[in-house]
Amino acid sequence: MAAKERFTLGRFLLSYGFVLTLIAIVVLCSIASPAFFTFKNALFILHASAPTMILATGVAFVLMTGKMDISIGSTAYLSAGVGIMLMVHAHMSPLPACLIIFAIGALLGAVNGFIVVVLRVNPLITTLGTFFTFRGLALQITNSLTISIPSDLGEFGSIRVGPFFLDTLIAGVVLAAYHLVHTRTVFGRYVMAVGNGVDVAQKVGVPVDRTTFLTFVLAGLMASVGGVLTMAQVGSISPSLGQGYEFTAIALLVIGGVSLFGGEGTILPGIVLGALTLTIIQSGLNFVGASPFVYPLVRGGIIFVAMYADSLKNAVARKVRLIPE
Amino acid sequence: MPKLRILCSVVSAVLMLTAGQALAAPKPKVIRVGVSYNEKIHSQIQAWTDEMEKFGKAYGQQHNVSFKWIVNVANGDPSTQASNIQDLINQHVDVIVARAEDAAAIGASIDAAHKAHIPFITFDRQSSTVQPDVHVGGDSFAQGITAANAAVELLKKNGVQGKAIELLGDLKDMNAVLRSQAWHQVEAASKAWTTVAQVPTDWKPENFYTGTANALAAHPEANVIFAASDFAFDGVLKALKEANRLAPAGDPRHVWMFTCDVQPQALEPLTKGYIDVAASYEAYAQADALVTVIAELLAGQKVQGTHLVPGRLFTPQNTAAMPAVWSRDYKD
Numbered sequence: 001m002a003a004k005e006r007f008t009l010g011r012f013l014l015s016y017g018f019v020l021t022l023i024a025i026v027v028l029c030s031i032a033s034p035a036f037f038t039f040k041n042a043l044f045i046l047h048a049s050a051p052t053m054i055l056a057t058g059v060a061f062v063l064m065t066g067k068m069d070i071s072i073g074s075t076a077y078l079s080a081g082v083g084i085m086l087m088v089h090a091h092m093s094p095l096p097a098c099l100i101i102f103a104i105g106a107l108l109g110a111v112n113g114f115i116v117v118v119l120r121v122n123p124l125i126t127t128l129g130t131f132f133t134f135r136g137l138a139l140q141i142t143n144s145l146t147i148s149i150p151s152d153l154g155e156f157g158s159i160r161v162g163p164f165f166l167d168t169l170i171a172g173v174v175l176a177a178y179h180l181v182h183t184r185t186v187f188g189r190y191v192m193a194v195g196n197g198v199d200v201a202q203k204v205g206v207p208v209d210r211t212t213f214l215t216f217v218l219a220g221l222m223a224s225v226g227g228v229l230t231m232a233q234v235g236s237i238s239p240s241l242g243q244g245y246e247f248t249a250i251a252l253l254v255i256g257g258v259s260l261f262g263g264e265g266t267i268l269p270g271i272v273l274g275a276l277t278l279t280i281i282q283s284g285l286n287f288v289g290a291s292p293f294v295y296p297l298v299r300g301g302i303i304f305v306a307m308y309a310d311s312l313k314n315a316v317a318r319k320v321r322l323i324p325e
Numbered sequence: 326m327p328k329l330r331i332l333c334s335v336v337s338a339v340l341m342l343t344a345g346q347a348l349a350a351p352k353p354k355v356i357r358v359g360v361s362y363n364e365k366i367h368s369q370i371q372a373w374t375d376e377m378e379k380f381g382k383a384y385g386q387q388h389n390v391s392f393k394w395i396v397n398v399a400n401g402d403p404s405t406q407a408s409n410i411q412d413l414i415n416q417h418v419d420v421i422v423a424r425a426e427d428a429a430a431i432g433a434s435i436d437a438a439h440k441a442h443i444p445f446i447t448f449d450r451q452s453s454t455v456q457p458d459v460h461v462g463g464d465s466f467a468q469g470i471t472a473a474n475a476a477v478e479l480l481k482k483n484g485v486q487g488k489a490i491e492l493l494g495d496l497k498d499m500n501a502v503l504r505s506q507a508w509h510q511v512e513a514a515s516k517a518w519t520t521v522a523q524v525p526t527d528w529k530p531e532n533f534y535t536g537t538a539n540a541l542a543a544h545p546e547a548n549v550i551f552a553a554s555d556f557a558f559d560g561v562l563k564a565l566k567e568a569n570r571l572a573p574a575g576d577p578r579h580v581w582m583f584t585c586d587v588q589p590q591a592l593e594p595l596t597k598g599y600i601d602v603a604a605s606y607e608a609y610a611q612a613d614a615l616v617t618v619i620a621e622l623l624a625g626q627k628v629q630g631t632h633l634v635p636g637r638l639f640t641p642q643n644t645a646a647m648p649a650v651w652s653r654d655y656k657d
Contacts (some may be wrong), residue, residue, distance in 0.1 A: 035543050036605045044542065132400070143601070145655065146590060147529075148559055158567055234530040235559030236590065239366030244528070286539035292493050292525035318377045 021302075022277050029284035036287040039163070047165035049279040051229040056249040056256075056271050057178050058222025061215040062123075063253055065194040065264025069219045070113060070126040072249060073242030074134035076227030079220075081138040083228070084147050084237045089323020102226050105279055108134060114215035131246070131278050139239055146238040157232030167229045172224070179267040190231040191215065195262030236276040251303040252278050277302065331463045352390040356420070356623055358415030360394055363426030363450075364401040367556060368589055369608050370424075370656040373448075374523025375613035376651075385535055385615050387476045392616070398572045401426040410434040414441045420619055422446045428453040428499045436512070444622055448615060451499045456630070459622060461615045463606045464633035465500040465585070470530075472606040472639055477517040479580060480549070487549040487581065490540040492561070494553035495528045504585050518549050520646055526557075534560030541568045555591035555603060556582025557582035562594060573598035574641070589638050589656035605636040606652040 002020075030037035055072055062069045083101035086092040108130070114128045148154075159166040182188040190211040193201040202208050226245070231237050250260075252274030258265030281302060285295055360377075362370060374396070381392035395418060399406035403426045413421050414437060421438050424429035425447060432454030438445040445457040452460075480487050484507060491508060494501025505523075512518060521544045524536035533552075541547060541564065552561065565571040572578040576600075584591060587605040594600045611634045622628045639647060 033543050144365050185591045234534045238530045240529055283539050287543040292523050295525050
C-alpha cells in the first residue's frame with residue numbers, strides 16, 4: 001500500500017498558494033473599498049473575465065500537450081474583423097456572421113496545426129509567425145479602423161439571464177464542456193498522454209499528430225469566441241483587440257495549475273481561479289484608487305510568482321520522483 | 326515627296342520644341358521622407374497618411390518638389406521601431422519622421438539619425454530624452470486645458486460640484502501624460518471638481534469599459550468623466566448604460582463628460598449630448614504642418630523647434646457644422 005503523502009507547508013503553499021493569495025486580495029480590497037465586496041461587483045468580475053476564460057480554455061489543451069500558441073490574440077482579431085466587415089458592409093445579420101467568425105477561428109487554428117504537425121515547425125516559431133501574419137491581415141481588412149458593432153450584437157453583450165450576464169453563462173458552458181472532454185473522454189486522455197511524453201504516447205498507440213492538430217483547431221475556435229464576446233462587451237472592434245491576450249491566457253493557465261512543461265493541469269477549477277485572480281487584481285486596483293503606475297508592477301509581479309511557482313512545482317516533483325521509496 | 330518633306334519638318338519642329346521645353350523646365354526636387362509609425366491601429370494615422378500625400382502633392386506642385394514617402398510600422402514595439410528607423414537611415418532618406426512608441430526609447434533613434442546627418446522630426450508624440458530637429462503635433466497640453474476650462478465653465482454654470490473619474494491613456498504616451506497634467510492643473514486652480522478615481526486604460530477599449538464600470542461602482546457619487554481620448558468611447562457609453570447613468574445633458578442622471586480628440590466614435594455621442602465638450606486633435610492640420618516643415622527644413626530655412634497645432638472646441642451645438650473634421654471622413 002502506498003504511503004500517504006506527508007503534509008508539508010511548502011507543498012500546501014505550492015498547491016493552494018493562489019487560492020490563499022486570491023482570498024487575501026479580496027479581503028484587502030474589500031477593507032479598502034467596501035463597494036468591492038458586493039454581489040453586483042462579483043457578477044461584473046465574472047462578466048469581465050468571461051472572454052479571457054474562454055480564450056484560455058482554448059489554449060489549455062495546447063499547453064497540456066506541451067506545445068505553445070501565442071497567436072490567439074491575432075486569431076481573435078482577424079476572425080472578428082472579417083465578421084464585423086460582413087455585418088457592416090455586407091449587412092449580414094449578427095448570427096450568421098458570428099458562425100462565420102467561429103469557422104474562421106477554427107480554420108486559423110487549423111493553419112497553425114498544419115504547420116506544426118505536418119511541416120514539423122516548432123509551435124512557438126509557428127505561432128509567432130501567425131501572430132504577426134494574422135494581425136497584419138486583420139489590419140488590412142479593417143483598414144485599421146475602430147468600428148462600432150451593430151446595436152443588436154452590442155445588446156448581446158449586456159443581456160442578463162437572471163442576475164448573470166449571458167456571456168458569463170456561455171463561459172460556464174464552455175468550461176464545463178472542456179472539463180468533461182478533458183476528464184471523461186479518450187481525447188482528453190490523449191492530450192495528457194502527449195504532454196507527458198510524445199515518444200511513449202506514440203508507442204502506446206496515441207494518435208499524437210491528430211491530437212496535436214485538434215488542440216490547435218480548438219484554440220483557434222475559442223479565440224474567435226472570445227473575440228466576439230470582447231467585441232460585444234465593449235461595443236466595437238478596434239485594432240488593439242486581442243493584443244496581449246496570449247500572454248494573459250498563458251499566465252492565468254499557469255496560475256490555475258496548468259504546467260508550461262505539459263502533461264499537467266485541469267480545466268476546472270484552474271482556469272476559473274486564474275482568470276478570477278487577474279480580473280480581481282485589475283478590478284481591485286480600480287476600486288482602491290491605486291496609482292496608475294502601480295498596475296503593471298502588480299500584474300507583472302503576480303505573473304512572475306505564478307511562473308516561478310510552476311517551475312518550483314516541477315522541480316519538486318522531479319526530486320520526489322528521484323527519491324527511492 | 327514635297328509633302329513628305331513638309332511632314333518631316335513639322336514633326337521635327339514639334340519634337341525639338343518639346344525637348345526644349347523639357348530641358349528648360351527644372352525637374353522637381355525629390356524629397357525622400359522616411360516615416361516610422363509605432364503602430365497603425367487608429368484611423369487617425371490613416372487620416373495623417375492620406376493628408377500628407379494629398380497636401381504633399383499640392384505643395385509640391387507649387388514649390389517644384391516631389392515627396393516620396395517610405396513608410397514602415399513597428400507594431401507597437403519600441404525595439405522594432407528602432408530597427409525600422411535604422412533601415413530608413415541605411416536607405417539614406419532625406420528626413421525621418423517618427424511617431425514614437427516609447428517617448429524615452431526614441432531618443433536613441435534620434436541620436437542615430439543625427440550621426441548619419443539625417444534630420445529627425447518627431448510627429449504627434451514627443452521625445453522625453455534626446456530632442457529632435459523639430460517636433461510637429463497637436464498641442465496635447467492645450468487640448469487638456471481647453472477641455473478642462475470648458476468643464477469649469479459648464480459645471481459652475483450648472484451649479485455642479487464635480488466628482489471626476491479620469492480615464493488615463495497609455496502612460497508611455499506623452500500626449501496622455503500632458504492631458505492628465507492639464508486636467509489636474511485646472512482642477513487645482515478652479516476647485517470645480519475633485520478627481521476621485523484615476524483609471525489607466527493603456528489605450529485599450531476593454532479597459533475603458535471595465536475601468537469605467539469599476540470606477541462608477543466604487544464611486545457612485547461620480548458625476549464627471551474626463552477621457553484622455555474618445556477613440557474607444559463605445560465602451561464608456563456601454564458602462565454608463567449598464568449603470569443606468571447614460572443620459573444626455575438636462576437629465577438628472579447625466580454624467581458630465583469631457584474628452585480629447587474627437588475621434589470617429591465620439592461624433593455621435595457629441596451630437597446627442599452625451600459628451601459635453603471635446604477638444605479636437607487636428608489630424609489634417611498636423612499633416613499639412615508636417616509637410617511644410619519638411620520642405621522648409623530641407624530647403625535650409627529657419628524652422629521653429631516645435632510646431633504644435635491647436636485643437637478646436639467641439640460641443641453638441643457646433644459639431645454638425647464644424648468644417649474639416651477628419652473623423653467624419655474616417656468613420657466606418
